[in-house]
Amino acid sequence: MTRLEQELGAELAQLEGDGLRRSLRVISGAHGARVDHCGRELIMMSSNNYLGLAADLRLRSAAIAATAGYGVGAGASRLIAGNLEPVHRLELQLAAFKRTEAALVFGSGYLANLGTITALAGPRDAIFSDELNHASLIDGCRLAKSSLNIYRHGDVPHLRSLLERTPSAGRRIIVTDSVFSMDGDFAPLREIAAVAQEFGAAVVIDEAHAVGVVGPRGAGLAAQLGLEQVIDVQIGTLSKAIGAYGAYVAGSKVLIDFLVNRARSFIYTTGLPPAIAAAAAAAVEIISMEPERIRRLWDNAGYLRTHLVAAGFQVGRSESPILPLMIGDACAAVAMATKLLDRGVFVTAIRPPTVAPGTARLRLTPTSEHSRADLDATVAALIAAGRELGLIA
Numbered sequence: 001m002t003r004l005e006q007e008l009g010a011e012l013a014q015l016e017g018d019g020l021r022r023s024l025r026v027i028s029g030a031h032g033a034r035v036d037h038c039g040r041e042l043i044m045m046s047s048n049n050y051l052g053l054a055a056d057l058r059l060r061s062a063a064i065a066a067t068a069g070y071g072v073g074a075g076a077s078r079l080i081a082g083n084l085e086p087v088h089r090l091e092l093q094l095a096a097f098k099r100t101e102a103a104l105v106f107g108s109g110y111l112a113n114l115g116t117i118t119a120l121a122g123p124r125d126a127i128f129s130d131e132l133n134h135a136s137l138i139d140g141c142r143l144a145k146s147s148l149n150i151y152r153h154g155d156v157p158h159l160r161s162l163l164e165r166t167p168s169a170g171r172r173i174i175v176t177d178s179v180f181s182m183d184g185d186f187a188p189l190r191e192i193a194a195v196a197q198e199f200g201a202a203v204v205i206d207e208a209h210a211v212g213v214v215g216p217r218g219a220g221l222a223a224q225l226g227l228e229q230v231i232d233v234q235i236g237t238l239s240k241a242i243g244a245y246g247a248y249v250a251g252s253k254v255l256i257d258f259l260v261n262r263a264r265s266f267i268y269t270t271g272l273p274p275a276i277a278a279a280a281a282a283a284v285e286i287i288s289m290e291p292e293r294i295r296r297l298w299d300n301a302g303y304l305r306t307h308l309v310a311a312g313f314q315v316g317r318s319e320s321p322i323l324p325l326m327i328g329d330a331c332a333a334v335a336m337a338t339k340l341l342d343r344g345v346f347v348t349a350i351r352p353p354t355v356a357p358g359t360a361r362l363r364l365t366p367t368s369e370h371s372r373a374d375l376d377a378t379v380a381a382l383i384a385a386g387r388e389l390g391l392i393a
């Protein structure tokens, strides 16, 4: 073993001992309400495929048709090798969907957040960031080298006091998830927008778990609150409810033109494959045409939540289909996930550093495509496993 291997092996052993080691599990076949894992059919309760579109036949057909017409790869950065039509059309469609002047597609939500924040904020600027923001927003803030002010989760008075304390050297930017990815609660966007207006700050929101899930036509939390024209930058991913891959930034024409010129994670990376852009476009259309999917998603989430609470589980402050089943200890969360796997339910233990130490949880995400039988079987498995581990009476 080389020295490097020894050192890395020791770190992994430490993670293992702390219940924090992560590993990959192979899925065979399509991603749906049920998945095939090692020859067993499991109820999938850990994906963000909220509307069951990831394997929808219409998305597959759109991807196949785009591949037939345009090939597989985009060739190079869109600024260098040209902008493929399916991507261009998707951007027009996303701007209409979000009711903004323009939209720009990125390679992923991670890249969109990194590129947008670093384009908008530099060393002379100040960022105000919710303490529970997604890792990609946190990394964007770190990379921006701005003065970084972290406010307590959803705490607008705290945000306001930080804004008061930070003289406006340059630009001031408030950054927040709209639906928080690990707790499922909503950011107080209306109050944040009001404080931003008062201090002349810009607002960047990440609608990763809101698009296709929350608001009229699934257009997100800003749309639900009528804030589309007030929030400066709306970021969302194409990989969750939309079922494909990539991400978008929606906002004013000048914002989008600026990002094309300044967002390094847009400029210095290859464009999205045409198949993926076409699949995402098909999904956005389906979401508009089949609003019953969103209704089924919320019905399923409500049903699951009611039965989990009745069984004595704590589901935290979630207001969305993200149901965090709070456990606390990382090893206990892993033990619970293992027992669920044995009982036919695929749920992953969410542990530090994804969440704060001592707040490990199982994050359940029902989709519109789960049947009542799937949900009942999930609850039964959770109750049995929870009793075995002494988590519930």
Ligand SMILES: *Cc1c(COP(=O)(O)O)cnc(C)c1O
Residues within 6 Å of the ligand: 108, 109, 110, 111, 113, 134, 136, 177, 181, 206, 208, 209, 237, 238, 239, 246, 247
């Ligand atoms: C998943 C997620 C992202 C990253 O999106 P990808 O397209 O998967 O890279 C960004 N922000 C939030 C809040 C997320 O949950």
